[in-house]
Amino acid sequence: MDEGNLSRPRLVITGAGGFSGEHACRYFSAKGWEVTAVLRRQTAGLLPEWLQHVAAVTYCDFSSREETEACIQHAQPEYVLHLAGMNAVDSSWRDPITALQSNVMGTVHLMEAVRQAGLPCRVLVVGSMLRFKLPLVGEDGIPPHPYSLSKTMQVLTVQSWASLYGLDVMAAEPANLIGPGRSTGLCALMARYTAESEHCSANGMQLPRPFRLSSRTEQRDLLDVRDAVRAYELLLMMGERGQVYPVTSGTMRSLGELVDLFDLIGKQPLHWEIGQSQALSPIPEEPEAIRKLGWLPQLTLEQSLRDALNEARRNY
Numbered sequence: 001m002d003e004g005n006l007s008r009p010r011l012v013i014t015g016a017g018g019f020s021g022e023h024a025c026r027y028f029s030a031k032g033w034e035v036t037a038v039l040r041r042q043t044a045g046l047l048p049e050w051l052q053h054v055a056a057v058t059y060c061d062f063s064s065r066e067e068t069e070a071c072i073q074h075a076q077p078e079y080v081l082h083l084a085g086m087n088a089v090d091s092s093w094r095d096p097i098t099a100l101q102s103n104v105m106g107t108v109h110l111m112e113a114v115r116q117a118g119l120p121c122r123v124l125v126v127g128s129m130l131r132f133k134l135p136l137v138g139e140d141g142i143p144p145h146p147y148s149l150s151k152t153m154q155v156l157t158v159q160s161w162a163s164l165y166g167l168d169v170m171a172a173e174p175a176n177l178i179g180p181g182r183s184t185g186l187c188a189l190m191a192r193y194t195a196e197s198e199h200c201s202a203n204g205m206q207l208p209r210p211f212r213l214s215s216r217t218e219q220r221d222l223l224d225v226r227d228a229v230r231a232y233e234l235l236l237m238m239g240e241r242g243q244v245y246p247v248t249s250g251t252m253r254s255l256g257e258l259v260d261l262f263d264l265i266g267k268q269p270l271h272w273e274i275g276q277s278q279a280l281s282p283i284p285e286e287p288e289a290i291r292k293l294g295w296l297p298q299l300t301l302e303q304s305l306r307d308a309l310n311e312a313r314r315n316y
Helices: 019-030 065-075 089-094 096-117 146-164 186-202 225-238 255-265 301-314
Strands: 010-014 034-039 056-059 079-082 122-126 169-174 176-178 211-213 219-224 244-247 252-254 272-274
Touching: 010 019, 010 065, 019 034, 019 225, 056 065, 065 096, 079 096, 079 225, 089 096, 089 146, 096 122, 096 146, 122 146, 122 225, 146 169, 146 244, 169 225, 176 186, 176 225, 176 301, 186 211, 186 255, 186 301, 219 225, 219 301, 225 244, 252 255, 255 272, 255 301
Parallel strands: 010 034, 010 079, 034 056, 079 122, 122 169, 169 244, 176 219, 211 272
Antiparallel strands: 219 252
C-alpha cells in the first residue's frame, strides 16, 4: 500500500470506536491506508490512542440519511469498512426498532450515499453469523431474535444493492471475535474475572464471586479480531461484488476448553460455577470462500486469551 509514490487508498471505517473498529484503525493506518475514522457522536476528552494515528476523525449517525450523505461526500472514500450498528442480542430484544434502524437502514443510507456520490468505491459490510439463513419456511422459519432479523435484512440489502444497482458492495460474517480490546464478549469477561481474581489474591482482598457459565459442553467458533481485520483487508481488495463471506476459524471450541485454558494461564486458582445447559451451539459456515483468496487465521486461541488477559491485568 505504501510502496513507491502510489497514493494512499482512502478508507472510511465506520464504528471506529468499537472493538473491531479499534483494531481496524490501528491495522489499516499501520499498513499505509488513509483512514477516516467515523464515530457516532463526539465525546468529551482526548481521543482514544488508536484514533490519534488516523488521517481524520469525523462523526455520523447512520440512521440519518442527511448525515450519512454529508459524511461520504466529505471523505470521498475509495473503500468503506462498515462496522457501525447495534451488535447485541439482548439490546435488540429491548429495542428492536433501534436494531433495525441501525443495522438495516444505516446500511441502506451508507450504500445510497456511496451510490448517489457516484464514487468508484468498494464497500464491505460486516454482518453476523447469527443471520438467519433463508428461505423463511414453516413454523420454525423465523429469526430467533430481533438482532438476527436485523442482520438477515442487512445482508439482503447488500445483495440487492449489488444486483439492482451494480454497487460494489459485499458482506463479511465473522465468528465470535476475541482478543485484547474493548470487547464485551464471553472471553473478555473471563479474562477480566481472571485478572480481578489475581489482583484480589495478591492484595489480600476478598475474591470475586465464582464466574458462571451455562455449561462445559456448549461450543463456539472463536476467532481473533486481528485475524478478522486481515480478512477484511483481503475482501476489500479481492472480494466479489454481492458475495457473503463467512470469516471463521472453522474450529468449534467448547466452553470447557475456555475454562481449562484460563486455569492454565491464570496465576491463581479460579472458581467457576458451571450449569447443565443443553442449548444447541450455533454452527457457523465454513470459511472456504475467503480461504480461496489466501486467508488463514494466524493467532491461536491460547495466544488470543493470553493477550486479552494481559490487557485486563494492566487495567488493574
